Amino acid sequence: MSLFSKKDIVNYIDKDIEVEIFDKIDSTNTESLRQLKKGLIKDYKIILAHEQTNGRGRIGRNFYSPKDNGIYMSIIIPYNDINPLVLTAKAAVSVAKSLEDIIDEKIYIKWVNDLIVDDKKICGILTEGFIDYKTDKLSNIIIGIGINLNNKNYFIPKDLENIIKPIDFDKNIDFSKIIADIFNDIILDYDFLEYYRDNSYVLNKEIYYIKGDKKIYAKAIDIAKDGSLIVINTQGETVKLNTGEISIRKL
């Protein structure tokens, strides 16, 4: 039994958009880029797969995407001046909100793109931009969302055992509704920062980030409106982090 269906997703979505579902594909983000290059996507679109053979994560990592054990989706949005970092942060809030009813524990957002439950990752988000070669301008944003679900015969490879956690769920859960809720929320214009701050995994924690070849220790103090993380480093400087990876310091 599939976790979601095109008919139901289209029904639940507030906008008239195209939804395409693949049984198996290399990566829904890669497929989005292929379709954009061919000029096949004119408006909003959602591309989903039941399995990815080359799921991609941030900084060149793989995203483990076993068959029927997750939601692997890319939301393609026409670019209209929204900072991609803001969209990524907003997407994290939308996914967290949509999963709140099926997860008992609090869902934390690890800046900027990971959702964490019990100190393990349940969802990752990879945002990519598409530059139209005719205009040489950013024309679309692809928000790739991967949610791990413990549906059937879920097997965690040894190297991921302490990092990811598939969500256990009741068999009556309507994942088509959850997918539609995520989309409806992402395109809604509202102040999502309060939720983001309340559910932050990093605020007020000691962290470190990498600058050049140096590890810089700092304390995370706020999330700015543009989605960047504000930290105070050990030299007492306030720094805005826009990209890259941060790690929580184990004290």
Ligand code: BTN
């Ligand atoms: C990360 O954890 O660094 C981001 C993971 C993003 C995974 C999703 S699954 C759907 C979409 N297609 C991909 O290849 N990646 C994203």
